[in-house]
Amino acid sequence: MPDESPVPALPGPEQRWRCSRCGNLTRFDVTRRSRVTEYWHFDLPGSPAVESADVLEEVVERVRCRWCESTADVELVPRA
Template sequence: MESDHRYRCDACGNVTRFDVVVTATTRRYHHFDLGGASRVEEEEILDQQLGSVTCRWCGRTDAIRVERAPVSPPEH
């Protein structure tokens, strides 16, 4: 989802708590040190599919919609 959008549950009004299931295919650059420990230094998402979105407040999956997020005022 784009950063200027958010989920809303039309059943209960929730806009902050959702379980989101996503299936993704990625390409990762793993950096291994000589001791065998690794860390991911780069990751590219090649494909991504949204599986489901569930409201954490009421458990509904059929009342979720995507809406434009409100614009935050600039910090001073």
């Protein structure tokens, strides 16, 4: 059965994630999907370096508390 927990938004400058189940504020596993355009520069031997990247789309698919493994209890709260 797939996890149907609501996914919290990414925290902004005045917010942070908190697990309401165990109180965790610092450790989360975040699964996200991104679509990115990158400028790759290859040196003469052929090794690449990404010199710039533009994020076209980013979707957070899941946020899981690292302490209690809950996905349903992670919420956005104001930073202190």
